Amino acid sequence: MGTTPSNTSTAPSGTSRRDEILRVAGELFRRHGYHATSMRELAKRLNLRGASLYAHIDSKEELLREIVDRAADAFLASARGVPCDASPVARLEAFVRGHLRVIEGQIETAAVFFHEWTHLSGPARQHVVERRDAYQAELRAIVAAGVASGDFDVEDVDVATLLTLSTLNWSYQWLDPRGRLPLEELTAFYTEYVLGALGAGKGAQR
Amino acid sequence: MGTTPSNTSTAPSGTSRRDEILRVAGELFRRHGYHATSMRELAKRLNLRGASLYAHIDSKEELLREIVDRAADAFLASARGVPCDASPVARLEAFVRGHLRVIEGQIETAAVFFHEWTHLSGPARQHVVERRDAYQAELRAIVAAGVASGDFDVEDVDVATLLTLSTLNWSYQWLDPRGRLPLEELTAFYTEYVLGALGAGKGAQR
DNA sequence: AGGATAGGCTAACGACCGTTCGTTAGGCAA
DNA sequence: TTGCCTAACGAACGGTCGTTAGCCTATCCT
Known part of the structure; x- marks a missing residue:
């Protein structure tokens, strides 16, 4: 020892x-x-x-890098944990839940990730970009699958993906782990909101 | 002279x-x-x-204050310009259009507003908080009107307002005035997305 | 022409920054 | 006890920062 x-x-x-x-x-x-x-x-x-x-x-930047890396890894792991053999609606729901869980479970880390990552430089910055892109691609695949299955009704999969990510990403600004809504309830609201936006109506298959 | x-x-x-x-x-x-x-x-x-x-x-902070103030004023003016005698759907649409127009028309100012306003202190900071709250209240009023008229179907007006603001607010991160989509088209996508999320379906009154 | 003004510069202030270096103190194992 | 390691300190390095003061020049106005 x-x-x-x-x-x-x-x-x-x-x-x-x-x-x-x-x-x-x-x-x-x-x-x-x-x-x-x-x-x-x-x-x-x-x-x-x-x-x-x-x-x-070693350095101040190492702190930022590590915090941002943790968040990026958590988000990507969450997205990659979505069962790809489930229905698009269930996948979307799992994606949303995972997103909110990451934020709620490490609000500071997530907030720094969303807000401060651009202060990273060199390879670390590039690594973040790659993971953000990969995360978006995971969501895009879900949206596309929903469109293909007829569960979602959107005209432009890329825009719908962007708008959904937008809806999810701003939450670090107001999501309070000790807030008035339990996470499960907030997740339900969020899922319904996004599913509605994607044209999945309340009768959509889960 | x-x-x-x-x-x-x-x-x-x-x-x-x-x-x-x-x-x-x-x-x-x-x-x-x-x-x-x-x-x-x-x-x-x-x-x-x-x-x-x-x-x-006078100071560096004066620069930030003025930039943030311009954006805050623009957003609030935009929201206050929404005709309150129109249908909730039309009001929502006008709100969204106004929001995107402000961002598109002054992307730097808007981005600084969203991202850097917390660096303001004292009365200037408080003033921003007030305008942000007022802006949110304008949207909430629209959502509530839509629920009352039966155009929107949401369980929690406050949460629906927050989620809609979230959807709109993150756009400064990716909205490119010279991007692939003309603003009118993006506005249409955005409106449809949010209306769908609010349960306004495609047959909703405009 | 002379005076006032605005705008720009240099030099400097006082404070602060991220980080390194030499040293000390405490803990642990042989 | 001795030697080593770790963690923490104070001092300092080599800067940077926002800002002020004094000076100079060009322009404008009387």
Whole structure:
């Protein structure tokens, strides 16, 4: 155990110090924005000095990259977890549920992902673009399948996909995990909204 | 004319230097974010030095405030221009059209409004909150009217309003004034999408 | 012509930034 | 006890930031 890497050091709560830094960074990045959050402020929140953070991380950008990566991976995994042998309506429903679950389960991470990812540069940025595109492609496939099966009635699959993503993506701005609506209920509202928009009417096959 | 205030000085294109500063600031704030845009960079884009900007403006925050205010005012004016004696469907359609027109007509201003307004502080910030709330209230009134008239079929007017706003608000992320779809066509797609979501079906009264 | 004004510049201020470096203290194993 | 490692600190590096003050020039007005 003497060779344990430094990032497994234990913070009081049982999580690693590095995880704690990431968590607080996520909160601050979300609240103030990446560039308006200083390392000194982040350290202060952790009862440390700015310089001390570098015992655990390489750079500020690494924090952003890791937070954004986590969200991107979560969204993509969620989309990829949608059973592709289900009906388009059921798939759409699963997609929506997965989307909201990711946001609700890690609101800070998701919010930073949506709002701050463009501050990444180089390969990290490109990697995010790829995953966003892949995510959109998953949704597009569902919409297209719905159109092909007759469950959805849209004139332009690309636009319908964009509009659906728009509906889902803005939710980080107002979705409150402790809000008045339980997630299941919000998911039901969302699903009905989107299905209606896609022309799936209430009698659509599930 | 010797008493002309300083902000009416003429830039090459015929607009005032101050307007030019605002325009370029809007572009840079949108592309890089407010905090990641420096006054030196803004000045450089205008072939000036950073310090020279203060002959025309009081502060960096004033730029942000003015850009955000313009967008907020435009959105609210647009919503208030919706004829309240029309059918709910027609009102909704006008709302959507107005929303997209504001964005399309000043994409930088709108994008900065959606993405950077939280960097404002004090009364300016509060003023934005008020206008955002007023804008949402206008939409809510339309949705509620549609429910009352039987044109819309939603279970929760507040949630339906939020979801509709979500659908509209994310468009600044992808709406390209020079994109493949003319605005009228995009508006038609958008209207159909939202009306469908609100349970207004294609036979709904217009 | 002379004075006023506007707009631009340079230099500088005071504050802040992300990060590195040298050092210290505490913990652990041999 | 000694030696090593980790985590944290203070000091500092090498900048950057928004902004102010003083100066200069061009233009306009009387």
